[in-house]
Each structure stands twice: as C-alpha cells, then as structure tokens.
Amino acid sequence: MINSEIFDPQEINKAHERIRPYIHQTPVLTSQAIDKIAGCSIHFKCENFQKIGAFKMRGASNAILQLDKTKISAGVVTHSSGNHAQAVAKAAQLIGIPAYIVMPENAPKVKIAAVKDYGGIVSFCEATLVARETTSQKIIEDKTATFIHPYDNKDIIIGQATAAKELIEEVPQLESILCPVGGGGLLAGTILSAQFFSNNCKIYGTEPKGADDAYQSFKQRKLIPQISPNTIADGLLTSLGKINYEIIKDQVSDILLVNDREIKEAMRLIWERMKTIIEPSSAVPLAALLRNKALFKDQKVGIILSGGNVDLKKILSLL
Amino acid sequence: MINSEIFDPQEINKAHERIRPYIHQTPVLTSQAIDKIAGCSIHFKCENFQKIGAFKMRGASNAILQLDKTKISAGVVTHSSGNHAQAVAKAAQLIGIPAYIVMPENAPKVKIAAVKDYGGIVSFCEATLVARETTSQKIIEDKTATFIHPYDNKDIIIGQATAAKELIEEVPQLESILCPVGGGGLLAGTILSAQFFSNNCKIYGTEPKGADDAYQSFKQRKLIPQISPNTIADGLLTSLGKINYEIIKDQVSDILLVNDREIKEAMRLIWERMKTIIEPSSAVPLAALLRNKALFKDQKVGIILSGGNVDLKKILSLL
Numbered sequence: 001m002i003n004s005e006i007f008d009p010q011e012i013n014k015a016h017e018r019i020r021p022y023i024h025q026t027p028v029l030t031s032q033a034i035d036k037i038a039g040c041s042i043h044f045k046c047e048n049f050q051k052i053g054a055f056k057m058r059g060a061s062n063a064i065l066q067l068d069k070t071k072i073s074a075g076v077v078t079h080s081s082g083n084h085a086q087a088v089a090k091a092a093q094l095i096g097i098p099a100y101i102v103m104p105e106n107a108p109k110v111k112i113a114a115v116k117d118y119g120g121i122v123s124f125c126e127a128t129l130v131a132r133e134t135t136s137q138k139i140i141e142d143k144t145a146t147f148i149h150p151y152d153n154k155d156i157i158i159g160q161a162t163a164a165k166e167l168i169e170e171v172p173q174l175e176s177i178l179c180p181v182g183g184g185g186l187l188a189g190t191i192l193s194a195q196f197f198s199n200n201c202k203i204y205g206t207e208p209k210g211a212d213d214a215y216q217s218f219k220q221r222k223l224i225p226q227i228s229p230n231t232i233a234d235g236l237l238t239s240l241g242k243i244n245y246e247i248i249k250d251q252v253s254d255i256l257l258v259n260d261r262e263i264k265e266a267m268r269l270i271w272e273r274m275k276t277i278i279e280p281s282s283a284v285p286l287a288a289l290l291r292n293k294a295l296f297k298d299q300k301v302g303i304i305l306s307g308g309n310v311d312l313k314k315i316l317s318l319l
Numbered sequence: 320m321i322n323s324e325i326f327d328p329q330e331i332n333k334a335h336e337r338i339r340p341y342i343h344q345t346p347v348l349t350s351q352a353i354d355k356i357a358g359c360s361i362h363f364k365c366e367n368f369q370k371i372g373a374f375k376m377r378g379a380s381n382a383i384l385q386l387d388k389t390k391i392s393a394g395v396v397t398h399s400s401g402n403h404a405q406a407v408a409k410a411a412q413l414i415g416i417p418a419y420i421v422m423p424e425n426a427p428k429v430k431i432a433a434v435k436d437y438g439g440i441v442s443f444c445e446a447t448l449v450a451r452e453t454t455s456q457k458i459i460e461d462k463t464a465t466f467i468h469p470y471d472n473k474d475i476i477i478g479q480a481t482a483a484k485e486l487i488e489e490v491p492q493l494e495s496i497l498c499p500v501g502g503g504g505l506l507a508g509t510i511l512s513a514q515f516f517s518n519n520c521k522i523y524g525t526e527p528k529g530a531d532d533a534y535q536s537f538k539q540r541k542l543i544p545q546i547s548p549n550t551i552a553d554g555l556l557t558s559l560g561k562i563n564y565e566i567i568k569d570q571v572s573d574i575l576l577v578n579d580r581e582i583k584e585a586m587r588l589i590w591e592r593m594k595t596i597i598e599p600s601s602a603v604p605l606a607a608l609l610r611n612k613a614l615f616k617d618q619k620v621g622i623i624l625s626g627g628n629v630d631l632k633k634i635l636s637l638l
Contacts, residue, residue: 027346029368048594049348268631275367275627277594308594312587 006154007247009196015062015155016162022061022094026050026163028170033273038289040296043174044270045167048278048308052086052118054235055163055306056150059185060087062159063148064095072097075145079125079132081107082235083307084150089120100145102135110311151183152241161189167302168198177302178285181205181214181255182236184244186306191251201302205248205255206288208233208263214240215255218248232260235281235307256288263287270305277308280315325473326566328515334381334474335481341380341413345369345482347489352592357608359615362493363589364486367597367627371405371437373554374482374625375469378504379406381478382467383414391416394464398444398451400426401554402626403469408439419464421454429630470502471560480508486621487517496621497604500524500533500574501555503563505625510570520621524567524574525607527552527582533559534574537567551579554600554626575607582606589624596627599634 026046035041047055064076075098078088085101092099101120103112104127115122125135140147149156163186164177177194181187187205194201207214210231216224223245229237240248258266267283270276282305289296289303345365354360366374383395394417397407404420411418420439422431423446434441444454459466468475482505483496496513500506506524513520526533529550535543542564548556559567577585586602589595601624608615608622 024349027348029346030343032370051351053594271596271631275372275596277590277596312590 007158007192011158012161012165012193012196015158016165018065019058019061019159019162022051022091023057024050025166028167029274029276031273034269034286037269038296039293040289040299040301042286042289043167043171043300043302044274045163045302045304046276047163048276048282048305050307052083052090053307053309054083054087055160055186055304056083056087057090058162059156059159060084060148061091061094063153063155064088064091064097066155067146071146074143075099076148077102077136077139077143077145078148078150079103079136080150081111083309085111085115085120086118086309088148089115089118093119098143098145100139100143102132102139104132108311151185151238152243154243156185157188157192157243157247159189160185161193163304164190164193164302165197167304168193168201171300171302173199173300174201174302175299176202176204176253176296177304178204178206178289179304180233180236180281180284180306181207181240181248182211182281183238184214184240184248186304187214187252188244188247190304191247195251202253203251204288205252206285207255207257208236208284209257209259211236212257214248215257217245218252218255221249232263233281233284235279236284256292258284258287258291262291266290276305277310278305279307279310282306282308326477326511330477331480331484331512331515334477335484337384338377338380338478338481341370341410342376343369344485347486348593348595350592353588353605356588357615358612359608359618359620361605361608362486362490362619362621363593364482364621364623365595366482367595367601367624369626371402371409372626372628373402373406374479374505374623375402375406376409377481378475378478379403379467380410380413382472382474383407383410383416385474386465390465393462394419395467396421396455396458396462396464397467397469398422398455399469400430402628404430404434404439405437405628407467408434408437412438417462417464419458419462421451421458423451427630470504470557471562473562475504476507476511476562476566478508479504480512482623483509483512483621484516486623487512487520490619490621492518492619493520493621494618495521495523495572495615496623497523497525497608498623499552499555499600499603499625500526500559500567501530501600502557503533503559503567505623506533506571507563507566509623510566514570521572522570523607524571525604526574526576527555527603528576528578530555531576533567534576536564537571537574540568551582552600552603554598555603575611577603577606577610581610585609595624596629597624598626598629601625601627
C-alpha cells in the first residue's frame, strides 16, 4: 500500500480543480472494430487531444501551480526534448511566467519550434545528460527559477493521475486500465487514481522490449536504469523514476512487454479505425492487450492514449 | 421558409431518438492553435469518429429504421462507392437485414473490403450511372428490397440533421456553422437543425472550386448538375439533390468556394494540430473559414468534420 501520508485522494481532487482551467477534459472513444479484434470492450482516453498533444500538460501545470508565490514569478526550468518541454512552456505561458527550456543542440527542429511557439525560452547544450544538468543548474542559479522534473516529482505524478481519474469517473466499472511506462509518472498516477477512485480496477504497465527497465525493475524487485534503449516508442526511452518505482512495484498488476512490430500494427489500427493520430508510445498498451488477449477477454478495459505528437511524414513512412 | 408540412422539429427529435442506439454521439473538439490562426473560436463536431467513419451513418440508419415492417425484412439496396455504401451496410447489419450494395467494378479494393466487412452483399457493374441504376433496379425487383438514395431523400436529410442538432445542444450560442456540400444532405440537415434548435445561427455551405455545382445553383437560382468534377475532395463530386436544393436555396447564408491547395493546407492543420484524421472533404469548411477570416472574426463558429475515411499511404503523398 502507498503511504497515505505521501498521497491521498484529496490531493488528487485538489490538483484536478487546480489544473482544470489549464487542461482539456479529453474525450473517451470506443471502436467496435477494435473491440471485435481484441475480444473485449475498450475505452480509449484520448490524451492525444490534450493541450500540447499529450498528458504531460496535466503534471506540468500542477507542478507549476503548486509553487509558492515568491518562487513562481521567477519562472521554471526543465531539460527535455519531448512533450514535457512543450507542457512546461505552455503551462508557464498560460500562467504568465517564464519557462527556460534546456534542449540538446541536435533536437529535432520541429520540437524546438513547438517549444518556442508556446513561449519557451530555449537554451541549447550538448546532447549529454551532464551538459543538460549543468546548463539547467546555471539557469536555476542565474534566474532563481525552479526546476520541474519530468516525472520523478510528486506534483507531476498527482497531475498525471487526473487522466485516469477522469476515465474512471466517465466509464464506471472498468476492470483493467493499461498505460505506457517510460519515466513512470503516468503509470504511478494511474495506480493512485485506481486505488482511490475505482472499484478494484487492475492497472497494467506496458513497455517496449527495447526499453524494458520498468519490467526488469518490477521483476527483479530493484530499480534498474535503462541503458541504450532502442525502440520506435520514442517517448518511453527514459529510466523509471524513484518515487514512481516505489508506487509501481507493489501496486501494478503486471508490466507487459511488446516489440516494435506489434507497436506499429497497433498504431496503424488506431489511426485507421479510430481516425485519431497517436505517437508510437501511445500504441504500446493496445499492442500489449492484443498480445495478451486471454488476460482481458470480455473485460471492460481502459487504455490511456498518452499523446499524438508525431512528424507525419516520418511516421507514415513506417506504416 | 421551409414548408412546415414537410419538415418539423419533432421529426428531427424523433429521428434522433430512433437512431441513437445505432450511432455515436461524437465529441466536439477545440484547438487554441487553430483559433489563433483563424481569429475566431471554432468548435469541431467530429463525425470522423462516427460509426463507419462518417456522418452518413446517421442518415442511413434513419432511412432504414423508417421502413415499414413488411418492407424492412427484404433488405435495402444502394449504389455507391463511398461512405454511404458503408453506412447502409453497417446500419443494415446492426438492424439485422440484408444490404445489397452496387459498386463500380473499378472501385478501390479498400472500399469494397470495408463494405463486405460490414456485411454488405456486393454486386459489381460497369462504372457508369446507367449501369449502376440498372443493376440496382434488378436487385430491387428480384429481392423486393428498398432503394436508399444517398442524399435526395427526406429521411436521409433528417438523419444527417442530428449532427448539427448535437453540436447546437452542446455548444450554446453558436453564431455560424460551416459544413461541406456535395449531394447536400448534410447541408440541408444542418440548415433544418439551425432553424429549429439554434438562436439564429447562420449556416454556410463550403465547396471545392472543382465541384462547384451547389455554388452555381445557389447563385443562378436554378439547379445546375455537376459535370466533370475535379478536386481532391472526393466525397463532394456528386450533384446537389433536388430536395436538398429546395432547402438550401433560400436558407443558406452563402456558399463559399476553396481551391485544392487551400483544402490540403487546412487538412494538414487539422491532422497536425488536432491529432485527428479527416478526409479531404472534411477540410473544406476550415479552408473556407481561413479564406474568409473577416466574415467570422471573433465569432463562435461550428464546423462539421464530415468524415475520416482515407487511404493513409495515398494521403501522405499529398501532405
């Protein structure tokens, strides 16, 4: 059980009210065609329609809004080339404070442009973790800005928990929810919401074989960092966070692995049958469900489609 | 004004209740990024998430459910290679009656497969209107099945009207709604719902320049058939129907034209910013709005995204 001094349902309720003006309540979609293939009834929570195109907007806005008044006006810092960078920039823009985003100099131009478009102040550094951290530290000192970690952060986890909370409130009696696991913020948050708001709904983490540190950590009962990840699911390359691991290790029903071919097939199915654009990481839960049909047979299942930020030309060449 | 003996709000209300078990109440999405570009507040009614991927499911199920008991069990017939064929097949499948679909022998394989997947019984004919009609007529006689016209049919129009009805009920005080016009079923239905359920919401038809028969008919005050259409918006090639024209000619605020380049740009914007897959025909209203920004400045606008059935690989080459 999670230590109730650390997390309680009221915190998630309060976070939800706090961030509501800054996020979309995303729709839940269903597809009879996919249900037929899967042999169960799936409810897709479409965080690809969230602001900035991913659930990360929930955690980033909660973490920023939690800052005390003396700190918040100096702004926030993060290092990321992914959805978290866009989320911090956008949330800071809506709240009216500066966001300093440290990005590797080889980051895709489209991602740099997106961060700038949301008002982020971009600093470039070498493409190493040390360079990212050094550059971030310098900004923290120069600007007295606050660092917002992408996932290993209690306020981020609580923010991400609101996605599953909305899904559980909209679809009663879900028996299982599947979500992808990278750093673990979404999975940890989903576990908390299921514990507090559902009727014994089971939670499954789903992960690419080419970046299986959460699976290894869960099975070996110790936190194992991700080394040299290699998968099409580019949002799930990072190592599981410590706080996240503590929540996940005793609460997740299982972590299911899939390969890149299965991810591509599930992604294509969602694009074609549901008319909705998801990034490869978002296809991992459906791929895992289709690989383990017997486990979910005839169940009422929730899947969190985590995001939809893709380079269309690049991704279509994979289909 | 429309003759109230032909249409009244109760008919649309009844149709809505009748078809509700057979359709999705589709979500309404918004995009701050697109609003910023457009200079107004747009509410997108996502009929691309409708069953069979298009609004046609509404009209087809209403037309079939309206048939009397002695007729319905013999089944229904239509000739189409587009979304109407899929809608008739799917609605008939759900209701449990046969659907005979006449398709040109050169129809895309993916469309033939979709109709068969929904249980449609496909007959092939030469790719001419005469061949389609002769083949359909033979089935009508052999099977005593009922022909379901794709748009020039009162029950179809009333069914399509339920899309705008849901949009108007969900988003109060819309000032304008834009929708594409091909045969005119969606536009005529939208006009009826605006008249009966909105507070003076204006309705605009939007049409590709390469298939501008509705525009020509509206401006010249007489029904002018479409000859040799040429546009990327392959759902809008057909001629405006007679019943539809009678509703549209005095009730539509205007019909706005766009070229294929504008359609492609609007389609790309919706794919990238809204993470939702639409077919080219569905991009026509946003293209028309962006071409006529002054007309909609600061307004609360509705756009009906009519469908999302595209060949992903083919569409990629257009982006």
